[in-house]
Structure formats: C-alpha cells, structure tokens
Amino acid sequence: DTGVSQDPRHKITKRGQNVTFRCDPISEHNRLYWYRQTLGQGPEFLTYFQNEAQLEKSRLLSDRFSAERPKGSFSTLEIQRTEQGDSAMYLCASSLVSGTDTQYFGPGTRLTVL
Amino acid sequence: GNSVTQMEGPVTLSEEAFLTINCTYTATGYPSLFWYVQYPGEGLQLLLKATKADDKGSNKGFEATYRKETTSFHLEKGSVQVSDSAVYFCALSGDYKLSFGAGTTVTVRA
Numbered sequence: 409d410t411g412v413s414q415d416p417r418h419k420i421t422k423r424g425q426n427v428t429f430r431c432d433p434i435s436e437h438n439r440l441y442w443y444r445q446t447l448g449q450g451p452e453f454l455t456y457f458q459n460e461a462q463l464e465k466s467r468l469l470s471d472r473f474s475a476e477r478p479k480g481s482f483s484t485l486e487i488q489r490t491e492q493g494d495s496a497m498y499l500c501a502s503s504l505v506s507g508t509d510t511q512y513f514g515p516g517t518r519l520t521v522l
Numbered sequence: 523g524n525s526v527t528q529m530e531g532p533v534t535l536s537e538e539a540f541l542t543i544n545c546t547y548t549a550t551g552y553p554s555l556f557w558y559v560q561y562p563g564e565g566l567q568l569l570l571k572a573t574k575a576d577d578k579g580s581n582k583g584f585e586a587t588y589r590k591e592t593t594s595f596h597l598e599k600g601s602v603q604v605s606d607s608a609v610y611f612c613a614l615s616g617d618y619k620l621s622f623g624a625g626t627t628v629t630v631r632a
Contacts, residue, residue: 412565441619450526450611450622451566464618499565501620509554511620513566 410434412514414500420520421490428486429517433502440483441511442475444468445497457483458505490521524549524616528623535602535630543597543626545586545612553614555579555588555595560609560625569597569610602630 413432421427433440439458443451454473455465459480469475472490477483487494497518501511529544547555554573558566570579575590584599595612607630612623 439618443620448624450613450624451620453619453621456618501566509615509618510556510568510571511615512568513558515565 412500412502412512414498414514414517416517417515418518418520420522422522423492424489426486426488427490427519428484429498429500429519431483431485431500431502431514433482433500434504434512437502437504437512438480439503439505439509439511440477441501441503442483442485443499443501445499445516446495451499454485487519490519492521495519495521524553524614524621526612526614526621526623528610528612529626530624532627532629535628537604537630537632538601539630541597541599541602541606541628543610543612543628545595545597545623547593547595547612547614549593549614549616551616552590553616555586556613556615556620557584557586557595557597558611558613558622560611562608566611602628604630604632606630 415430441456442454445451457477472488475485497516499516501513503511525548556571557569559569570581572579572588578587609625613620
C-alpha cells in the first residue's frame with residue numbers, strides 16, 4: 409500500500425530559476441490537490457485536478473505557477489522565475505471521489521529560494 | 523467564505539495530562555470536518571474526521587464531535603504521551619478543497 413509520494417523532498421534554488429515538483433497520488437485516486445504551507449501557518453489551497461482536468465486555481469497561484477496532470481496520474485507543479493517569497497512547503501494530496509472526499513497528503517517538497 | 527479558527531499555541535503538557543484544542547468554523551452548507559497531525563519533518567496525516575452533525579470521530583485515543591449548533595470541532599485526548607508531540611490542524615472541506623486553521627503546536631514532556 410503506497411501513499412502519496414513527492415519528489416524532491418527538498419529543493420534549494422537561486423532567485424530567478426525555474427523549479428518543478430512531482431507528485432504521485434494513491435493509485436486509484438482521481439482527484440489531486442496542491443497546497444502551499446508557510447512556516448507557522450496551515451496549508452493553503454493552490455489548485456486541484458479531477459483526472460487530467462484542472463478544475464480550480466486559487467488566486468494565490470500567480471502566472472509564474474503552472475500545474476499539469478497529463479494522463480490523470482502523476483502531477484507536476486512548476487514555478488518560473490522563483491522569488492524569495494515562494495519559499496515554502498508544497499504539499500500534494502489525493503482523494504477518491506466519494507461522499508467525504510477525504511484527502512491524503514504526501515510528505516511535501518520544501519523549497520528554499522536564496 | 524469558509525474559514526477555521528483554532529486555539530493558538532504552543533501548548534505544553536506533562537505526560538498523562540488531558541489535552542483539548544479548540545476549533546470553530548464558518549462555512550456554507552454542511553462541510554466535513556477533519557483533524558490532521560504533522561509530526562516533525564513529516565507531512566500531514568489524517569487523525570480523524572466527522573461528516574455530519576453530532577458525528578464523533580476518534581482515533582489513537584483522540585476524539586472530536588461535530589457540533590453544528592456551536593460550529594465547533596474540538597479535539598480531546600484523555601491522557602497524552604510524549605509521542606503525541608506534534609502540530610495539530612483543524613480543517614473543513616468545501617467545494618472540493620480543504621480550509622485549514624493555523625495549527626496548534628503541542629509538546630508533551632515526560
């Protein structure tokens with residue numbers, strides 16, 4: 409039984425560089441979510457997919473952020489021209505469409521922008 | 523919009539003490555309510571959930587009851603252990619996404 413996995417676990421980059429994170433959801437889950445968590449705060453919703461369709465994007469997701477889920481399985485989150493304010497933990501979660509839609513989280517990718 | 527307010531921390535307790543973390547929410551409709559726990563260096567783990575009013579979620583000795591009349595979902599444990607030291611997040615689901623509180627850091631001393 410494999411849970412949600414994320415890669416890499418840690419990423420250090422210089423301001424202005426592009427970064428890409430990957431999320432592999434629980435295999436039978438058709439919804440996939442991205443959240444961002446800054447120090448001392450709860451996670452904030454960024455975007456979510458149902459199968460390969462991106463159904464909602466938060467206003468937090470600036471034009472420098474893009475997410476894909478091309479075959480309805482894994483997803484990638486890319487940040488272009490990173491800024492120091494992008495430093496955070498990026499969390500991925502997945503769920504199965506059902507009455508409760510319980511979300512299960514991965515370990516996160518910690519991004520540090522220097 | 524949906525929002526969650528939870529008790530500010532940090533909370534420091536001795537082993538075997540009683541723990542309560544308050545959580546209240548504002549939501550349209552009838553959301554499901556959750557408590558997640560985050561251990562140091564790890565991701566969020568689902569601790570318990572409740573899907574409708576008066577439901578009680580429970581797991582690992584923790585309990586929380588969905589109170590619609592007071593819009594609350596307080597977390598309780600009767601006797602904490604050192605291993606319960608973590609950050610606890612209250613959350614509600616609405617429009618497919620979760621809204622989280624700011625988290626409460628709990629430290630249990632031996």
